Every structure is written in structure tokens, then in C-alpha cells.
Amino acid sequence: MIVIENTLVSDEVIEEQFVCDLSKCKGGCCEDGDTGAPLETGELDIINEVYEIVKPYLTKEGIREIEQTGRYLYDREYGWVTPAVNGGMCAYGYHDEKGILKCAFEQAYYDGKISWKKPISCHLFPIRIKVGKEYDLVNYEPRETLCAPACKLGKKLKVPVYQFLKEAITRKYGAEYYEALDAYYQMYHGKK
Structure with missing residues (x-):
């Protein structure tokens, strides 16, 4: 877990890779x-x-x-x-x-x-936020079958979830928050 402001961000947001592949999923997250x-x-x-x-x-x-x-x-x-x-x-x-x-x-x-643009929950998908008393939980929750093509494309292109969702994360939490995620990624997962 990564603590940023009043959120606990799951490691998967940084470590997993994801890029929507609409040609494959056909926007199924809007009906699933x-x-x-x-x-x-x-x-x-x-x-x-x-x-x-x-x-x-x-x-x-x-x-x-x-x-x-x-x-x-x-x-x-x-x-x-x-x-x-x-x-x-x-x-x-x-x-x-x-x-x-x-x-x-x-x-x-x-x-x-x-x-x-649209509801922030849609913009952030496959990140889901669970509001807590002290901290909000920021989790990576792709649909196992529906999002399989996006996970595959993300791995092929080597795009971490948080980078794919830069606009949405910045919209929700601000530029400094996104920069903190990116700094964490660069420190622990960036090129060595």
C-alpha cells in the first residue's frame, strides 16, 4: 500500500499494466x-x-x-x-x-x-475508490474476462495503470497527487 494524502493506494495501481482496448471489449464496463x-x-x-x-x-x-x-x-x-x-x-x-x-x-x-466529461467513477475505471472514515481505498479492480484484452495491451505497451489513468487521477485528486504516484513508480519501478 502507498499512502498519499488521505488515501491508501493498492500496489497494483503502480505495478499492473492496463490500456483499454475498445475494439475488443466494446465498452462492456458500461453494462457489466x-x-x-x-x-x-x-x-x-x-x-x-x-x-x-x-x-x-x-x-x-x-x-x-x-x-x-x-x-x-x-x-x-x-x-x-x-x-x-x-x-x-x-x-x-x-x-x-x-x-x-x-x-x-x-x-x-x-x-x-x-x-x-463523465462520472469520475467511470473515468477512473478500472480503479475503484472505497470511501473510509480515515482513508479512502484506491484499488485496481479490472473485470477478469472483460478487461483481459486491456491487461494484455497494457503489458504489450508497458503502460502502468496509473499512467493510463493520468487524466482521471489528476481530475480526481490533482496534479501533485499524480506526481506523488509517479515519483513512487520512478523510485521503485523506473528504469535502473
């Missing part, structure tokens, strides 16, 4: 799980603010689910989450012309319509 995407409390207001802008990107099924259950809902185990269509795909997801599951928030962001 027990609930929709976990949300931070502050993200609820953002979803309310951008919903009408994002709505044209959504599928009919996604809109129907959101209208029936709400823009987000509370799960006893995971806290606030996005709704999921029939217990599967995130209601804010859609398939592109290649069959890859994409995020409506992220597409609206890339199209310059909103300034919020």
Missing part, C-alpha cells in the same frame, strides 16, 4: 455490473444541469428508464448511481456505428456542449 455507475454527491447537480443537453444522445430505452426511475437513484450498497436499462447498460450509454458502447456525457463533452 450490479448497478449503474457510482456517482459522487456533487455529480447529481451536474447531471440535472446537463440532462437536457445530453438527452439527444440517449437511446429511447435510456430515456424511458430515466423517466421511470430518475436521472440517478440511490443503491443501498453503492450509494448514488446512474440508472441501468433492464439491469444492464447504463441509461446514459449508446452504441456507436461499430457497436462500441459509448457515454452520452462524454460525447457531449467532446462535441463542446458541456464541460463535464
